[in-house]
Amino acid sequence: MSAGPHLELPPVPVGLAAAPAEAGVRQHVDAATPRWLLPLARALVVVNRAVMMLGMVALLAAALILSSSVVTRYFLHASTDWQDEASVFCLVGATFLCSAFVQAIRGHVGIEAVSSLLSARFNRVRVAVVDVLCLAFCVFFAWKSCTLLHEAWAEGQTTSSSWAPPLWIPYLLMSLGMMLLSLQLVVQVGVSVNRLRGVGDEGAR
Numbered sequence: 001m002s003a004g005p006h007l008e009l010p011p012v013p014v015g016l017a018a019a020p021a022e023a024g025v026r027q028h029v030d031a032a033t034p035r036w037l038l039p040l041a042r043a044l045v046v047v048n049r050a051v052m053m054l055g056m057v058a059l060l061a062a063a064l065i066l067s068s069s070v071v072t073r074y075f076l077h078a079s080t081d082w083q084d085e086a087s088v089f090c091l092v093g094a095t096f097l098c099s100a101f102v103q104a105i106r107g108h109v110g111i112e113a114v115s116s117l118l119s120a121r122f123n124r125v126r127v128a129v130v131d132v133l134c135l136a137f138c139v140f141f142a143w144k145s146c147t148l149l150h151e152a153w154a155e156g157q158t159t160s161s162s163w164a165p166p167l168w169i170p171y172l173l174m175s176l177g178m179m180l181l182s183l184q185l186v187v188q189v190g191v192s193v194n195r196l197r198g199v200g201d202e203g204a205r
Contacts, residue, residue, distance in 0.1 A: 027104050032194040033187060041187045047180065048101040055098040062090035082163040092170045096177025100184040128192035135185040142178035149175050 027045045029038065069083035102108055115123050149171035151157065158164040 027101075030191045032191045034190040034194060037187050037190045040183060044100065044104065044180070044184055044187060048104055048184075051097045051180070052101045055094040055101075058090040058094040062087040062094070065090070079162065081161040082165075085159060085161060085163060085165060089165070089170055089173070093173040093177075096174050097180065099177050100180035103181055103184045103188070124192065124195050128189070128196055131185060131189045131192050135182060135189055138178055138182045138185055142175060142182050145171060145175040145178050 027048060029041045029045065033041045065083050065087045069080040069087070072078050072083070073080050115126065118126065149168055152167040152171050157167040159167060
């Protein structure tokens with residue numbers, strides 16, 4: 001094994017209670033995943049990886065669109081309504097569609113000060129309760145996004161700009177993203193419950 005600055009980071013299991021600080025971004029199915037949720041967990045690994053790639057493309061597209069908007073507005077004094085809204089659509093898509101991937105590696109912002117003071121058993125209870133509450137919120141958010149999507153599609157709603165793109169586009173991205181996030185949380189709730197029961201501890205990394 002050659003010495004060098006490169007460090008191979010360990011994979012992060014899907015549903016880990018908290019990703020370690022040195023963890024990478026590779027997903028794996030957690031050993032504590034209930035058997036009946038394994039097909040969903042494996043499918044989410046594939047979908048999340050694909051969506052993450054789309055999110056990277058969307059962020060790059062948003063950066064290029066905004067950069068061209070600055071140049072166009074400064075030198076040509078032209079309207080940039082379409083560029084502003086197109087970049088917002090890209091950012092909305094990247095944010096919502098990639099949220100399930102971020103949740104899978106426990107990458108959302110969290111406070112570790114309290115958890116470090118609690119016992120392992122109490123931390124597992126805390127994680128399970130938080131996962132259930134997050135799932136309830138995300139399911140409601142997904143349902144509300146779908147109702148907004150239906151209204152925008154049925155009523156032909158558009159933005160108020162001169163470009164006037166249809167509003168069902170961002171609502172569709174929001175709906176898909178929140179449904180993926182809800183499914184990811186379903187898996188992690190199952191993992192959290194099994195952790196409380198002591199299932200899969202021997203297979204955890």
